[in-house]
Amino acid sequence: MVKKKILIEGEKVHDVGYRLFLMNCADDFRIENFDAKNIISDGKQCVRVLVESSEDNVNRFLAFVERKENRPENAEVDSIKPGDYDDYVKSMDSFRSGFMAYQQYKFVSVGSKMLNEMECVKTETQNLKIETENMHTDLIDRSDKLNNNITTRFDKLDKTITKEFNDLNCNITNSFGTLRGDYGVIYKTMVKMFEEMQKERKASDKRTEKLVKAIIQSSGSGR
Helix, strand or coil: CEEEEEEEEECECCCCCHHHHHHHHHHHCCCCEEEEEEEEECCEEEEEEEEEECHHHHHHHHHHHHCCCCCCCCCECCEEEEEECCCCCCEHHHHHHHHHHHHHHHHHHHHHHHHHHHHHHHHHHHHHHHHHHHHHHHHHHHHHHHHHHHHHHHHHHHHHHHHHHHHHHHHHHHHHHHHHHHHHHHHHHHHHHHHHHHHHHHHHHHHHHHHHHHHHHHHHHHC
């Protein structure tokens, strides 16, 4: 049996499914003992992998892991460093059960966090609904007040305009009545003047007729 330690370092090797990926690969290569932990090495994310199996199985597993195409989709790997190891390595079954239990714990924790967040969202939604309803009620009240105010102003304006129109109509009517009265006086005056002119013309015609007769008589006497 051969033991090896592999350090997989990079910008993003945690929370990308790297340990589950390695566990399944190790199982495919018939690695009997296996362990993988997320650690920080020199300020970088690192997955520390321990394997124990036959030399052939370990070498095939190492060759597979070192190839760039054999990585989780979102992993960002800077280096893969294999080395010797001489300490205890837990069995594959032990690691698998512990890993799955940890994943279930994470799932429950995430689910609980999501439930809490959903409760917060639900509460915020209810509060928003109440605020919206209050705003809607307030807007209706303001709209009613504004509508009543506008109606009152239009009523006052209508009454004012109606009164002013009636006053103007009365003034115009009175003015036309006065004008008709003035024209009546002028008409009577002109008729009277015309009658006097007629009389004066008749008198003038009579005077002219007398003068003509007098001239004719005077001419006959001279002959």
